[in-house]
Amino acid sequence: MLDNSVLEQEPRDKEVSSAYSLIVKQVGALIEDEHDLIANLANVSAVLFNNLDDVNWAGFYLFKEGELVLGPFQGQAACIRIPMNKGVCGTAAFKKEAVLVDNVHEFSGHIACDAASNSEIVIPIIVEQKLIGVLDIDSPRYSRFNLDDLNALSRIVKLIEENITQGKPLL
């Protein structure tokens, strides 16, 4: 896991690297005129899964009745329910903070959905201080995710949060 002090900086408005700028633009264009959350998350999963290198799972868990429930994703079938504060997703959701894990096998409580996963990034989706869910991306490559990924993926999460705010009511 990255030293948490680097995660304390607000990444959501940081410059996005050129490799990511097209992906961020594509996500913005796909969701700007649509406010169906499931449809938008399905498209964002597809864009991320098909455009990021070395990614074997990209998708969302949604916060429902006190736990995380599997949402739109691309990749192998995954575990459906994750308790708060369990695994990488539950930890990010509970803390309402991004979590980057260089080696998931060293993360206590990691939930292995796909044996091919070796590193992972999870970013919470929060609207008006309320947890909506998490973006979760897995990679077979150790230490796949760095601060560039965190900044760009946080920008994408921010677009989703703004879309939710503009498109209320939810779901």
Ligand code: SME
């Ligand atoms: N590894 C996650 C579970 C979800 S899968 O990666 C799709 C976790 O530990 O929370």
